[in-house]
Amino acid sequence: MSAARSYLDHNATTPVRPEVAAAMARALALPGNASSVHAEGRAARSAVERAREEVAALVGGSARNVIFTSGGTEAANTVLTPSLRRVGDGDASLLLVGATEHACVLDGHRFATERVEKIPVDDQGLVDLSWLAARLRRAGGERVLVSLQAANNETGAVQPVAEAAALVHHYRGLVHADAVQAAGKIPCDIKALGADVLTLSAHKLGGPKGVGAIVLASDGIEIGDRLVRGGGQERGYRAGTENVAGIVGFGLAAELAGRDRDGFSACSRALVLTIQTRLAANPINAVVFGAQTPRLPNTLAFAIPGIRAETALIRFDLEGVAVSSGSACSSGKVRRSHVLAAMGVPPALADGAIRASFGWNSTKEDADRFLSACEKLVATLYERRATGA
Numbered sequence: 374m375s376a377a378r379s380y381l382d383h384n385a386t387t388p389v390r391p392e393v394a395a396a397m398a399r400a401l402a403l404p405g406n407a408s409s410v411h412a413e414g415r416a417a418r419s420a421v422e423r424a425r426e427e428v429a430a431l432v433g434g435s436a437r438n439v440i441f442t443s444g445g446t447e448a449a450n451t452v453l454t455p456s457l458r459r460v461g462d463g464d465a466s467l468l469l470v471g472a473t474e475h476a477c478v479l480d481g482h483r484f485a486t487e488r489v490e491k492i493p494v495d496d497q498g499l500v501d502l503s504w505l506a507a508r509l510r511r512a513g514g515e516r517v518l519v520s521l522q523a524a525n526n527e528t529g530a531v532q533p534v535a536e537a538a539a540l541v542h543h544y545r546g547l548v549h550a551d552a553v554q555a556a557g558k559i560p561c562d563i564k565a566l567g568a569d570v571l572t573l574s575a576h577k578l579g580g581p582k583g584v585g586a587i588v589l590a591s592d593g594i595e596i597g598d599r600l601v602r603g604g605g606q607e608r609g610y611r612a613g614t615e616n617v618a619g620i621v622g623f624g625l626a627a628e629l630a631g632r633d634r635d636g637f638s639a640c641s642r643a644l645v646l647t648i649q650t651r652l653a654a655n656p657i658n659a660v661v662f663g664a665q666t667p668r669l670p671n672t673l674a675f676a677i678p679g680i681r682a683e684t685a686l687i688r689f690d691l692e693g694v695a696v697s698s699g700s701a702c703s704s705g706k707v708r709r710s711h712v713l714a715a716m717g718v719p720p721a722l723a724d725g726a727i728r729a730s731f732g733w734n735s736t737k738e739d740a741d742r743f744l745s746a747c748e749k750l751v752a753t754l755y756e757r758r759a760t761g762a
Contacts, residue, residue, distance in 0.1 A: 378693040379739035383577075383732030384526050384554060384672060385697055390579040390629060390733060393622045397581060400621040407615045408606060417617050424624025428586050431627040432552065432571055433562035438589040440610045441620050445553040445574030445585040446477040447600065449520075451611070452549050452570050452587055453482035456597030457518060464597070465516040465547065469508060471500045471532065472715035475551060478520050479711075483598070491715075492519075497666040498530035498716050505537060509544045517546035523555035523566065527712045527728055528663040529672025531559065538567030547594070553577050553585075557630030558638065558669050569594050575619065579733050580626030584619035587611075633733065641671035641731045644740040648673055648729065651744055657751050660722060662713060671732065676725035679754055685727050688753070692746035694739075696729045 380388065389397075400420055405413030407421050422436070429436040442448045455464040468484040472491040482489065490508070492500045500521060509517060519541045524531045538548045550568035555561045557578035563571050569590045576582040587610070589595075596610055604612035630637075652659040652675060662674040677685075682698035689696050698710070713723040729743060 378695065379735075379742045380695045381729040381731060381735070381739060381743060382695050382697045383735070384529075384669075384728065384730035386576045386582060387579050387732045388734060389576075389581055389622070390626060392629065393580055393626045396625045397618045397622040400618040403617060407617055408604075417615075420617055420621050421615050424620045424627075427624035427628045428573065429588065431556055431561070431631045432573070432588055433564055434571070434588040434590070438591065438594075440587040440589070440607045441615060441623075442585045442587060442601075442611055443583055443616070445475075445551070445572055445577075446481060448572035448574070448585045448587045449475070449477040449549075449551060450481040450483070451600040452572060452596060453478060453484070453518070453520060454596065454598045454600075455484060455516075455518075456595075457547060457549070457570065458516070458595060458597065459547070460593050460595050462545075463516055465518040467512060467515050467517045468520065469505065469517060470520045471522060473498050473525055473527075473530075473712040474520060474522055475526055475553070478522075478551060482520075483600075492521075494715050496717050498525055498528050498663050498712065499666055500532060500537065502533065502536055502540065506540050509540060509546065512544065512546075517541065517544065518549065519546055520549040520551065523550050523552040523561055523571075524559065524669045525663075525712060526554045527710055527726075528674045528716075529554075529668035529730075530663040531555070531667045531669065534566045534568060542567065554669060557627070557634055558641075558671060559634075563588055563590055575623035575626055578626050578630040581619050581622040584616055584623045586623070630733075637733060638670040641735065644731050644735060644737065645671065645673045645729075647737075647740050648744060648747075649675075652747070655748075655751065657754075662716070662718065662726065669730075671735075672728065672730045674726060674728045676722050676727065677751065677754070678722060678725070680725050680750065682725050682727060685725065685750055688750045689727075689743075689746050692742070692749060694743050694746045696727055696743070698726055698728065 405417040407417040426436040468489045547569040552571045553574045571588040574585040
């Protein structure tokens, strides 16, 4: 970042890596349609297929089973349909989703409303596996699809996807894992997770906005009811001319994120720990959400009693620090988090939730600037209390 500002909102979107921007510029110069058979078309197709291999490698999947989309939201909307099934099986009739899922899951599925139930979470934001097991037993012979985030976008809480998948598969159900936040930050292997399908987004790991992917676990999983129809692209699963430049950027970003993951994790974890330690040492009673459970190494969500998020975001911004109050998915307005509500966080505390999230270009100076801004914010709170304002 420049000396003037620190960008700590990487969970909302991560700046494009310079190498990725350069690769995309070269791809934009390719004149061919990737579906054309002439030399120009074949060059575009080669670039797309190379990226497909790079994305597959990030999550331990097969390139053949990577389907490119316009982003993570479209990817989730596409797979969360009753017709996501094992080849030869019938459609699913029940969708179970974690209560803290992203809006693209909670509002973007294609099941009838009465056929959707939320899996409750504990006070750390982890899904209740006992509830899930009991609900699967009650489902009897119904086909069940379960959707869980690999890691939460607001708190960073890492969900027990593999354990949940073992339960679901015992009852012949299927599992979708939203790996948008997890991929490139923590190990996210589709086989280790036990997921039947993963969804990804490029702009969370140093790639461009507007491109995502579906990764099917095998050829034995299919999507009967395709969301975007009209052509044979992406094995018929997603019609429309491929966004070659975006896909190329996604592929390189996936390769770089995979290569740098361990270093990124260690650096981010150290920066978050520095901030969390300083917050704990200050007599402000800051509450860190999900403090007792494994979290993404780059994510810290907290609240300071008595400070509302709207006030804090403005103060941080004026001090040159970009943070958020949670998920950046609507019109930019600050609203109470459904994630924290599901965790049982009192409304007064949830109204003050702040999320700082680090990325590939974050530095110790960014953490120091954040802490300086935070201390000024707290000093203002103390001053207001002292004067009774």
